Amino acid sequence: MTPLDALARLEAELGRAVVTTGAELQDARRDKSGWVAPGRPLAVVNATEVTHVQTALRIAHEFGIAVVPRGAGTGLAGGAAGTDGALVVSVASMNRILEVNAEDEFAVVEPGVINQHLSDRVAPLGLVFSPDPASKAISTVGGNIATNAGGLLCAKYGVTREAVLGLVVVLADGSLLRTGRRSVKGVTGYDLTALFTGSEGTLGIIVEATVRLRPIAAGEVVTVGAFFTDVVSAAAASAAVTAARIRPAVMELMDAAALTAIDAYLETTLSRRGASYLLVQTDGGGAHEEAASIVELLTTAGGEVELARDRAQGDRLLQTRRAFHAALEAQGTVLIEDVCVPRSRLADMFAAIEQIAERYSLSIPTVAHAGDGNLHPNFVLPERAGEAEAARPGADSWVPDVVWRAANELFEAALALGGTLTGEHGIGVLKRRWLEREIGSESLVLQKGIKAVFDPTSIMNPGKVF
Known part of the structure; x- marks a missing residue:
């Protein structure tokens, strides 16, 4: 049995749902991280x-073909990029809102539903879907669940895991x-819903x-903005709000380089x-009192x-913050990092980033969800650095070595401050090499064992996370 035999079976059973040539196949090799998988996927x-997904996985399982689950392709860690010879299973077109239950405050959706579309649908009922990633206008609920996405509102309203009640999952077979x-x-029983949330397509x-x-x-929404002479002072101020x-x-906190990039993109003068700029928004019945404090x-x-x-005006300020990534993309390929530290150590992490930038002669524009200690240091890469065909083969060849050395120091600094490698983007391809450094060898063995229970032949997103 060969991959061509598997492809013939797929085409026979799924017909036009199977794509084997053209731009769509090439697009499936990349996501928003900038990484492009080497080689060529078998098909999309x-x-x-649901039966399409079941058929695809049943055939892939039978033929031992790697499967890469994919939604809108807005991930930032390479987790949904179609690798060489893999079958990419896209659920982006499974985008129906199946049920809205206003009385019990839940919705049942297919994975391809855009985050913002769900909130728009339920807004007339006085409801909202809480997970609020900066990409909510283009990212899917399924992708949000797969990476346990966070966002601007998660410090008060929680990350995606806290918004998921139940799942239907197609397993590897x-x-x-x-x-x-x-x-x-x-x-x-065991909380399998929580286990699948954040599993990055490695279990099903x-x-x-x-x-x-x-x-x-309910009530007013009040927005407060504050400019500071340096980002460390702004971070300390945000920690003071939390401590109170x-x-x-x-x-949300933006450093000088972030403000400069946004100004160039939006023609503002921040x-x-x-x-640095700290943007704070309060809501609910005590919004004015909180804002005054x-x-x-x-x-x-x-x-x-x-x-x-x-x-x-407050909403316009939030949109300015949400424009940050687009502002950097306008300058070139962007490597977006995603570390998180205890909120009391946010100022220390910003200080570490400034020192690393100076040491490596790099600009590292950084924004942070200051309410939960999640920072996004960014590297704008040289022109064409993001091309898969450049220089050396392999997952990291698109990023200059100096950037990886600086990023390594970022990760080490975050861990030393009691933090984590990733607050919301996931491990994917780009952070695999540092995973054991954070979780330890014993935990790594156990996690690989859990994966083997759900995916005994290891076809689900191989090479990602582990």
């Missing part, structure tokens, strides 16, 4: 129903597994999700006001503080 299966429940509570392919909805915050037991809905704290910390005139 554009699934539109094509069988169907249902996990979780519709009720808010439930502790029967999510084909349906039951997700929590939450009421849209205030939980704003949004607390960088003229200071070397925040203004006092930020002023005491040395910030030049101002309140948004109204909600519309």
Whole structure:
């Protein structure tokens, strides 16, 4: 049995859902991380129903062919990039909202539903889907679940795992597994729903999700902005807000390089006001009281503080923050890192980034979800550095060695401060080599054993995470 035999079976059973040539096959080799998988995938299966996914995995299992699950391709760790000879199973076209239950505050969706589309659908009911990644306008709920995505609102409203009640998953052999429940509570058996959330396609392919909805915050939304003379002071100010037991809905921090990039992209003048900018938004019944306390704290910390005139201006400020990645992409290929530290150590991590940038003569524009200590240091790579055909073969050849050396120091600094390699983007391909450094050899062995239970022939996203 050869891959060509498998392809013939796939085409016979799935017909036009199977793509073997053209731009779509090439696009499946990459995601938003900038990494492009070497080689060529065997095919892309554009699934539109659960049986398509089951058929694809059943045949792949029979022939021993690697399977790469894929949604919108907006990942930032190379996890959904189709590798050489792999069968890419795309669920992007499985994009129906199957049920909305306003009374019990949940929705049942297919994995290809765009995050923002779900929130738009339930907004007239006074509800919202809480996970709020910066990519919510283009990323899918299935992809959010696969990476346990976070975002701007997660410090107050939680990451994706906290919004998932149950899943339907196609396992490596094509069988169907249902996990979780519709009720808010439930502790029967092991929590397989939580296990699949953040598993990056290494255990199976999510084909349906039951997700929590939450009421849209009642009352006012108040937005506070503060410019600081340096980013370490701004980070210390954000830690002071957390230490005061205030939980704003949004607390975002941008350094000088980030402000400069946004100014160039949006034709704004933020960088003229200071070397860093802290954006804080409160909501709910006590929004004004919280905002007043925040203004006092930020002023005491040395910030030049101002309140948004109204909600519309506050939303525009948030959109400015969300434009950060696009602003860097306009300059070239971007390697977006994703470390997280305890909130009290945020200033220390920013100081470490500044030292690393100086040591390696690099600019490392950085933004942070300051409410939960999640930083995104970014490297804008030289022109054509992101091309898979460049220089040396292998997963890391598109990134100059000096950048990997600097990134290695970033990771070491985060771990030394009690943090983690990734707060929300996942391990994928790009951080595999550092995984054991964080979790330890015993945990790595156990995690590989768990994968083997669900995927005994190791066809699910091989080379990713482990």
